[in-house]
Amino acid sequence: MITKSEVKYIQSLGHKKFRDELKQFTAEGPKIIIELLNSPSILLKALYATEEWWNVNKDVYESLAPGMAIEIKEYELEKISALSTPNQVMGIFHQPIYDKVTSFNNCISLMLDGIQDPGNMGTIIRIADWFGAEYIIASEESAEIYNPKVVQATMGSIGRVQVIYDDLLRLIKAIPAVPIYAASLEGKDITEYKKITEGIILIGNESKGIQVPLLQSATHQVTISKRGKAESLNAAVAAGIILSHLV
Amino acid sequence: MITKSEVKYIQSLGHKKFRDELKQFTAEGPKIIIELLNSPSILLKALYATEEWWNVNKDVYESLAPGMAIEIKEYELEKISALSTPNQVMGIFHQPIYDKVTSFNNCISLMLDGIQDPGNMGTIIRIADWFGAEYIIASEESAEIYNPKVVQATMGSIGRVQVIYDDLLRLIKAIPAVPIYAASLEGKDITEYKKITEGIILIGNESKGIQVPLLQSATHQVTISKRGKAESLNAAVAAGIILSHLV
DSSP, X not given: OOOHHHXXXXXXXXXXXXXXXXXXXXXXSHHXXXXXXXXXXXXXXXXXEOHHHHHHOHHHHXXXXXXXEEEOOXXXXXXXXXXXXXXXXXXXXXXXXXXXXXXXXXXXXXXXXXXXXXXXXXXXXXXXXXXXXXXXXXXXXXXXXXXXXXXXXXXXXXXXXXXXXXXXXXXXXXXXXXXXXXXXXXXXXXXXSOOOSSEEEEEEBTTTBSOHHHHHTOSEEEEOOOSSOOSOOXXXXXXXXXXXXXX | OOOHHHHHHHHHTTSHHHHHHHTEEEEESHHHHHHHHXXXXXXXXXXXXXXXXHHHOHHHHHHSOTTTEEEOOHHHHHHHXXXXXXXXXXXXXXXXXXXXXXXXXXXXXXXXXXXXOHHHHHHHHHHHHHTTOOEEEEETTSOOTTSHHHHHHHTTGGGTSEEEEEOHHHHHHXXXXXXXXXXXXXXXXXXXXXXXSSEEEEEXXXXXXXXXXXXHTOSEEEEOOOSSOOSXXXXXXXXXXXXXHHO
């Protein structure tokens, strides 16, 4: 059973303002929930699930502190779910607190200059996780990672990739030098690059690309050569292609 | 100005049933509209746009037959638009009729085994256009390309890539032999393949992958090697990565 005040609380987490204030977020569906429960960096606050889900996840029930595991009815799940088709289970999690990163040396990172679409942001986090990128550095106007649409699109990878929001130009000046590979339409062909083990891959906004001063701070410009006529590639697809060639 | 019956007609095109019956579809926004107006295979039925858009596109106005160019107010556009933020112009187009394709030799094609998400379908059409793939062969349960969400995600590429819906197993048996490269988690690493100029790249459903009999008909299995922990990659991202390595 779920109380009225719990419903209100969970619904408030649909808004960025409250997510920022409460430092929590929601996630839904069996796949993502299991991934987040296994994440060392993300802590659970409460888990709401239908009888059907608890029946096959008795071990989860037994591992949780009293009050954290709540059985609810389908119609109750519908009230709190952000999905058009609610999917058995919803969790409230604490936003992880990471140590401040002061260097991006000796690893692969992604830098996002204004990725606006939550689906793209989530897909990029999943791609970073697939290719073992350690950090995602996003400009302050990029989509917020705890937006429910982003969380769902990460498919659980949100628990394994650290996302840092910052002023990108300021950050680049503040950190020790590291090669920056900018996705651009006028760079060297991606197939001409050798594999790398260190560097930041810079991806621009869906329609405006990378802002000029940031592009100028890149040490390399990388182009995915075109054989057809499309004007551009989706930002997440471009990130995936560049990582697959460079890493 | 737009009449009540026109509003009703355009709204009906939001439903697959009417799109199938009328063999028409809608597209919105300056970028896509200009691309579709320039497409040799897609014919315009009517174009509804605000004064602002017609002012900068006088040449379009003059090139259209009487009655095809209609000036409407913002609030009228809001009535017919499927977008949360209507964007100046909306077109009704005839679905193109292509000759039956009997061979996929000497070109690159994509085969989609049940891509369900309209955003993924649109993004894949855009990727195919970028890499010069000629055909997309989609299983009958795949997302319909004239769904407004698909049309928008193609960013205009829908006018340059031919999409064929068919029973995939039946089709493979009926066409002359052509190499089939299936995206799979247990194939040979993508970087070990040489560039190809002929072949079908087979991509599976977002959660179920490629159905077994279809996978067995593939001549090659291709894997995007993983360095991190994500369980899978987004289907459109996988299609982009495979095309970027093989083509």
